Amino acid sequence: MNNVVVVGTVVCEEIISPHGTSVPPHGLGGSAVYAAIGAQFVHPAALIGIVGTDSSNRFKHCLDEFGVDRQGLEQTQSPTFFWKAEYDATDISKRVTLDLRLGAYENYQPIVPASCLCSKFWLLANLDPDLQKSVLLNLGQDQTVVLGTIEHWIMRKRASLIALLKMRGVVHGFIANEEEMLLLAGTSDPMNAIRAVAGLGCRFVVMTRAERGAAAIYDGRIFEVPAYACAAVDPSGAGDSFAGAMTASLARSGGPITEEALRLALAYGSAVASFCVERFGVQGFRGVNCTMIDSRVKHIHTRITPPLT
DSSP states (O other): OOOEEEEOOOEEEEEEETTEEOOSSOEEEOHHHHHHHHHHTTSOEEEEEEEETTTHHHHHHHHHHHTOEEEEEEEESSOOEEEEEEEOSSOTTOEEEEEEEOGGGTTOOOOOOGGGTTOSEEEEOSSOHHHHHHHHTTOOTTOEEEEEOOHHHHHHOHHHHHHHHTOTTTOOEEEEEHHHHHHHHTOSOHHHHHHHHHTTSOSEEEEEOGGGOEEEEETTEEEEEOOOOOOOSOOTTHHHHHHHHHHHHHHHHOSOOOHHHHHHHHHHHHHHHHHHTTSSGGGGGTTOOHHHHHHHHHHHHTTOOOOOO
């Protein structure tokens, strides 16, 4: 099977939100986990990441539950990456990190299984840009790559990240949230930011905007995608699940990336992310099926705006 391959972090999370606290043991999360599960609802997905023996069985069971190929999940004696965060009581889109321990990721070097090398669509989710580059060097010219990041890497490895985005024909798409996009572009105007980042060389750029949906630019044309109205309990992983489902939809289309294929992919991203935020961690995906997702996709797809430019 030609899986969507997701490379990123595997994280034990402790989340505090206005709606409660993730219950012990620590929740399962990380960019690779959220994105791979989000993708799996749309197209078969495989995960590349690393986990510690302290929680390896829980992660393996979780990925098996959702049907994610975990051949690329390495195991180490170091503890699993740990992250604790608290969301603002009045604005759940804002959060502060209370604790972060890299653990297994401190000296991690991704290993790409041979079974993944034939896959045509790749999502390099939140990860050190230098590690993302090490994965890119394993790929061929006929593979489509979507890149993600977070504020941490924009602040600390800006030059490395920009160098990746300038790899025209190698990195095809980029996705980040609005704050990250503004930071990367060095502007306070969201539409100017998305244009500036697209100007680095990617075929398309997507800017997620929490409850305001997302904006995307394709061949210089910007269009906006609504969010599906739902009660957000835990926004952790929303952007990653959006990216995973979006990339999986592009993979499922089978052909070259067109504006219409991207518009449908964004509708899938928005729909899957809406399930993610409704409960803590990966709990939001439990009980979800393709019929439920497709219902939300139809609602969103018809409401995507015509190009603004």
